[in-house]
Amino acid sequence: MSIPISSSNKSKILVFGGTGYLGKHVVGASVSSGHPTFVFTRPATPHTPPSNVHLRDEFRSLGVTLIEGELEEHEKMVSVLKQVDIVISVLPNPFSPDQVKIIDAIIAASNIKRFIPSEFGCDVDRTTALPPLQACLDKKKKMRRLIEASAVPYTFVCANCCASYFINLLLHTHDPRPDLVVYGTGDAKAVLNYEQDIAKYTINAAIDPRTRNRVVIYRPPGNVVSQNELISSWEKKTGQCFEKKLVQEDEVIKLSQTLPSPQNIWVSIMHSVFVKGDTTSFDLDEDDLEASSLYPEVEYTTVDQLLDIFLVDPPEPACTPLE
Numbered sequence: 078m079s080i081p082i083s084s085s086n087k088s089k090i091l092v093f094g095g096t097g098y099l100g101k102h103v104v105g106a107s108v109s110s111g112h113p114t115f116v117f118t119r120p121a122t123p124h125t126p127p128s129n130v131h132l133r134d135e136f137r138s139l140g141v142t143l144i145e146g147e148l149e150e151h152e153k154m155v156s157v158l159k160q161v162d163i164v165i166s167v168l169p170n171p172f173s174p175d176q177v178k179i180i181d182a183i184i185a186a187s188n189i190k191r192f193i194p195s196e197f198g199c200d201v202d203r204t205t206a207l208p209p210l211q212a213c214l215d216k217k218k219k220m221r222r223l224i225e226a227s228a229v230p231y232t233f234v235c236a237n238c239c240a241s242y243f244i245n246l247l248l249h250t251h252d253p254r255p256d257l258v259v260y261g262t263g264d265a266k267a268v269l270n271y272e273q274d275i276a277k278y279t280i281n282a283a284i285d286p287r288t289r290n291r292v293v294i295y296r297p298p299g300n301v302v303s304q305n306e307l308i309s310s311w312e313k314k315t316g317q318c319f320e321k322k323l324v325q326e327d328e329v330i331k332l333s334q335t336l337p338s339p340q341n342i343w344v345s346i347m348h349s350v351f352v353k354g355d356t357t358s359f360d361l362d363e364d365d366l367e368a369s370s371l372y373p374e375v376e377y378t379t380v381d382q383l384l385d386i387f388l389v390d391p392p393e394p395a396c397t398p399l400e
């Protein structure tokens with residue numbers, strides 16, 4: 078297929094996984110920034126969820142070019158890649174190893190200026206987690222080493238926690254309840270970033286010469302918060318008082334060993350983020366690239382502002398692993 082030549086000096090950005098939870102925000106941020114945007118998506122079938130079909134229509138109306146294909150279609154991917162500048166993968170975690178197929182196509186196309194693989198979590202080289210989560214981190218680590226060895230220009234993005242997702246898990250903003258689960262003591266600090274801001278930082282990082290072959294950490298100062306602080310803010314905003322159901326660390330660890338997959342992974346994520354505080358456990362020094370410092374022009378939504386939004390417009394419900 079042939080992609081129209083862009084009339085501006087903007088980069089052409091191709092997104093894999095663009096119809097997903099995080100991917101749709103990345104596509105939206107790319108379009109909003111004026112980049113000609115392309116989504117490599119699996120062919121729609123009668124089993125494709127209506128929400129996914131609707132999103133595809135929405136993308137088309139925004140001028141996004143949808144390319145239907147499978148990761149196995151090497152030649153097709155190469156011909157598409159030859160016509161774009163930047164590749165961002167937002168594929169789901171279990172398919173992280175499949176990104177090798179994207180890397181092979183990028184190497185064959187040989188024109189890609191930047192590849193952002195699907196990480197969008199903690200810094201995998203600075204985090205050690207419980208075994209079910211560690212297995213996922215190891216896949217992402219392996220991908221880092223492969224990309225570094227491939228000579229493909231890359232940026233590894235550590236987006237930390239998707240705020241809407243985790244705030245809803247912790248506070249049940251959509252389906253209020255009198256009691257809330259607290260993992261560990263509730264005092265460990267976590268970084269919760271609004272999904273739309275994660276997407277904006279990612280598009281900025283993708284075209285930034287300073288982030289070539291570097292790791293970028295998304296840790297805006299207004300988004301560092303503990304569970305206890307989060308609950309306290311929510312109590313003030315709602316005028317309610319919640320009963321805290323404490324789940325001690327040893328219980329969380331035990332659940333990570335006994336629950337089936339994927340609940341064991343979720344429990345391990347809660348342990349890493351909210352019991353150990355892994356997203357804030359290391360200090361950033363002058364060698365680190367932090368997104369809100371790199372892009373001060375991005376007016377990110379703080380956790381406090383997000384709670385105000387959720388007070389009137391809560392995000393869709395999500396289920397917690399311990400309930």
Ligand SMILES: NC(=O)c1ccc[n+]([C@@H]2O[C@H](COP(=O)([O-])OP(=O)(O)OC[C@H]3O[C@@H](n4cnc5c(N)ncnc54)[C@H](OP(=O)(O)O)[C@@H]3O)[C@@H](O)[C@H]2O)c1
Nearest residue numbers: 094096097098099118119167168169195197198237238239
């Ligand atoms: N830090 C956080 O809080 C957080 C939260 C959520 C996700 N993440 C990370 O963000 C990344 C994306 O996760 P996500 O939850 O947004 O993904 P997702 O919604 O589960 O899936 C993204 C897209 O990938 C494509 N896809 C799904 N299964 C596939 C398969 N078998 N083969 C090829 N393509 C497939 C689908 O697009 P098409 O149907 O269009 O092909 C789907 O819409 C992951 O790295 C994840 O770890 C981080």
